Amino acid sequence: MSTKRKIRILVAKPGLDGHDRGAKVVARALADAGYEVIYTGLHQTPDMIAAAAVQEAVDLVGLSIMSGAHMTLFPAVQKALEKRGVSDLPIFGGGIVPEEDKAALLEGGVDALFTPGTTTTEIIDWIEANVRPKVEG
Amino acid sequence: MVAVGRVEDVLAGTVVRAARLMRDLDDQIPGALEELKALYPHTGGAFIVGVTGNPGSGKSTIVDCLIAQYREAGLRVGVVAIDPSSPYSGGAILGDRIRMQRHATDDSVFIRSLATRGHLGGLSRSTQDIITVMDAMGHDVIIVETVGVGQDEVDVVSTAHTSVVVVVPGLGDEIQAIKAGILEIADILVVNKADRDGADRTVADLSMMLDLRAKGAKTVRILKAVAIKEGGMVELVEAVDLHRRELDSETEGRRRGLERAETRLKDLVRTLALERALALLESGDGLSALVERIAEREIDPYSAAEQVLAELMGNP
Ligand code: B12
Numbered sequence: 001m002s003t004k005r006k007i008r009i010l011v012a013k014p015g016l017d018g019h020d021r022g023a024k025v026v027a028r029a030l031a032d033a034g035y036e037v038i039y040t041g042l043h044q045t046p047d048m049i050a051a052a053a054v055q056e057a058v059d060l061v062g063l064s065i066m067s068g069a070h071m072t073l074f075p076a077v078q079k080a081l082e083k084r085g086v087s088d089l090p091i092f093g094g095g096i097v098p099e100e101d102k103a104a105l106l107e108g109g110v111d112a113l114f115t116p117g118t119t120t121t122e123i124i125d126w127i128e129a130n131v132r133p134k135v136e137g
Numbered sequence: 138m139v140a141v142g143r144v145e146d147v148l149a150g151t152v153v154r155a156a157r158l159m160r161d162l163d164d165q166i167p168g169a170l171e172e173l174k175a176l177y178p179h180t181g182g183a184f185i186v187g188v189t190g191n192p193g194s195g196k197s198t199i200v201d202c203l204i205a206q207y208r209e210a211g212l213r214v215g216v217v218a219i220d221p222s223s224p225y226s227g228g229a230i231l232g233d234r235i236r237m238q239r240h241a242t243d244d245s246v247f248i249r250s251l252a253t254r255g256h257l258g259g260l261s262r263s264t265q266d267i268i269t270v271m272d273a274m275g276h277d278v279i280i281v282e283t284v285g286v287g288q289d290e291v292d293v294v295s296t297a298h299t300s301v302v303v304v305v306p307g308l309g310d311e312i313q314a315i316k317a318g319i320l321e322i323a324d325i326l327v328v329n330k331a332d333r334d335g336a337d338r339t340v341a342d343l344s345m346m347l348d349l350r351a352k353g354a355k356t357v358r359i360l361k362a363v364a365i366k367e368g369g370m371v372e373l374v375e376a377v378d379l380h381r382r383e384l385d386s387e388t389e390g391r392r393r394g395l396e397r398a399e400t401r402l403k404d405l406v407r408t409l410a411l412e413r414a415l416a417l418l419e420s421g422d423g424l425s426a427l428v429e430r431i432a433e434r435e436i437d438p439y440s441a442a443e444q445v446l447a448e449l450m451g452n453p
């Protein structure tokens with residue numbers, strides 16, 4: 001039996017934000033890079049995202065936030081994950097996040113943020129460098 | 138690599154641990170099989186419903202409605218939803234959950250998405266193992282949504298107690314698929330999207346095809362549904378219940394149970410024998426030596442294969 005794990009990633013759109021193009025582009029690119037992507041669709045509450053992350057046993061949780069609500073939604077998802085017993089899960093995301101907010105979120109335990117204009121290759125490189133070693137280690 | 142106490146945690150219904158075990162099984166981590174073996178005696182309590190049909194026919198929407206009804210009846214529900222892996226990248230987008238999100242935070246509903254990872258037949262290789270874990274956790278009903286591509290989705294029959302096949306009006310191309318065996322798979326046929334034209338015609342076509350079968354063929358129920366409006370879903374659950382009672386009351390239930398066990402055993406023997414034979418071949422330099430002798434006509438490939446198998450039988 002082989003022991004090479006497949007990386008599984010949750011991609012979710014929290015809150016009322018209806019901009020789903022970025023999330024879909026990223027989900028597609030990640031699948032094309034060989035990952036299994038669980039896409040939950042729009043309008044997710046933090047607890048819905050945490051419940052899905054647990055049931056799907058993902059290696060990484062991804063949020064796409066274009067609405068400006070990132071300063072509340074990222075911490076809310078982190079808290080929901082902690083409540084469901086998976087505080088060690090890496091979390092990353094993208095969307096419209098000003099530089100100073102980005103610094104604060106990274107300080108608060110978000111693992112990476114990718115703003116508009118990022119290439120999907122940069123996102124994949126980050127996963128290979130930061131998530132792959134944990135999953136296979 | 139057996140995770141300490143995980144079998145007990147799964148039996149106690151601990152979601153994080155059960156989900157991780159499912160992951161280890163899907164990834165074929167060797168230690169996980171030992172845990173699966175320990176869970177087996179605690180299974181057999183769950184009723185398993187398979188939902189199959191072409192992509193876009195409404196399988197996930199129907200599963201969402203079934204969850205709602207079983208929850209109303211107070212049952213714990215597990216869902217295994219399978220989507221295809223890309224043969225090129227090996228990756229997958231698993232999107233069946235989207236239609237079931239109203240149940241996302243219901244702690245009595247456990248939804249797991251799986252990719253086929255190259256396995257044919259409509260399920261992933263791990264599907265049966267994931268079902269075993271859900272069963273051991275105490276789920277009363279487990280719903281399996283198959284990939285829904287092609288005409289060879291037969292695995293669901295040997296996995297589910299009751300198989301629901303979803304079709305949409307305006308058969309056309311689908312007539313081919315039906316000829317190719319969908320009628321044999323189905324215990325219940327659902328003509329979904331009956332809000333569209335042609336549903337009655339499709340029901341009539343299907344009934345006719347059922348009538349044309351040989352005498353003594355099994356009973357297949359046909360229903361119309363509009364799953365996005367939850368139309369026909371009460372009737373669907375009733376039909377599943379009816380079928381379930383037929384299984385319970387007749388010798389049919391036992392026969393199917395034995396059939397499922399036999400299929401599972403043969404599948405596993407086939408898979409494990411192949412894996413072990415290949416591992417044996419590839420260990421050391423036995424393989425290249427044998428290959429060379431075959432190419433040089435020193436040994437014929439049949440005798441070489443027999444030699445490998447004899448060695449395999451000698452080394453369990
Ligand atoms: C297209 C668009 C729309 C479309 C959305 C279509 C759709 N289905 O997605 C429509 C026209 C519907 C729309 C509507 C609105 N929009 Co608009 N929209 C845009 C626009 C022009 C482009 C967004 C886009 O699709 N980009 C292409 C994708 C590929 O890029 P991306 O999403 O940024 O994703 C990249 C990265 O951010 C990152 N990423 C994104 N998600 C994720 C997730 C993960 C896990 C990772 C790793 C990375 C990652 O990677 C991607 C690749 O580089 C932006 C402006 C802009 N330049 O961003 C405004 C923008 C987002 N919209 C805005 C607004 C205000 C609105 C409306 C409220 C307008 C209104 N008053 O009606 C509505 C609200 C809609 C709603 N229901 O929420 C504002 C948001 C302001 C803010 N946050 O402070 C923006 C920034 C415009 C602006 N400058 O004011 N919009």
Ligand SMILES: Nc1nc2c(ncn2[C@@H]2O[C@H](COP(=O)(O)OP(=O)(O)O)[C@@H](O)[C@H]2O)c(=O)[nH]1
Binds near residue numbers: 192199285331
């Ligand atoms: N018109 C109509 N559309 C439906 C019905 N049921 C499902 N759909 C839509 O069909 C599409 C595919 O449904 P989905 O459940 O994802 O199908 P699956 O691919 O078989 O799982 C979605 O857009 C659903 O909203 C129905 O009864 N009528």
Ligand SMILES: [Mg+2]
Binds near residue numbers: 196197233282
């Ligand atoms: Mg589906």
